[in-house]
Amino acid sequence: MGTNGSQNEISNEMGTNGSQILPTSERQVRPLVLLEVESQRSCWQQAVELAGGKVPTGRIVKDVVQRIMERTQVPNTYQIGEVCQILVKDNPELRGKGGYWAIVSVVNNFSCSVRMWDGEHTVGLHHIKSFNYLPAECQQMQVICDRLARIYSDSLEETVKSLLQSLGKLNRPYLITVEEKLLNVLESEYGREITP
Structure with a gap:
């Protein structure tokens, strides 16, 4: 896929509409490197369709790439009650939660909902790692999480929040x-307080 800094349409013998939208910046094609070369063209075409036949944003391309990758991943092997560590990677919704432990509460095909000390989050399988x-030990962590x-x-003093955060990063059960x-x-x- 080439870019020249402006929106282009070129003839495409394989396309049904007779033209193909080309990327206008490197940011739009950067997510495609995660896919096999054969999948990159169809991914781009899906992104163009989602963008209403226009040049898609990098975010749209990234979302299409993510969906394609999820379809090709191995099935979810996590179990309800399993204790995992949060891996932030490229998920801005998890920013500040890297290294925290969480308990799997819902198992989906390619994601899990997890409970943490400060709420529930849905995360992709590549954003958690089991403590095994x-x-x-998982039951003990469930008790700690509930407490x-x-x-x-949100109205707690910063000192109390900091203590809860440090307990939320324990690497022992x-x-x-x-x-x-x-x-x-x-x-x-x-x-x-709860009576045990």
Whole structure:
């Protein structure tokens, strides 16, 4: 696919409409490098269709590439209750959540909904990585997640939010003694303490 800085139409013997829209910037074709060469042309054509027969934005091309890649990926092997680590990669909705743990609550074909201490998120399979915890450890993390979620609200003081964030990045399936004591104090202070 060539570019020359302006919108072009050229003859296309294979096309049904007799013309083909060409990209006008490198940003529009950059997502195509993730696909096999054979798939790039059909992806571009789908993006042009989505853009109403005009030169598509880089975002439209990226969305089409993502859909094609999801269709060719292996099936989702995650299970409800599994504890995973969040991998931000190229997802702006997960910015600031890299390294946090989350619990799978819904398993879809090519994504999962996960619960974190501050809410629920839907993420692609390439945005999570299993901790491979045992079932009992996953249950323990579920208890911790429930406790953190009961405390969390947007109106909390920054110090409390910071403590919850640090507990949301644990890379082990349990709280140490001081963490347990701090969490008990927060539950008591915010009136959301739960009896085990």
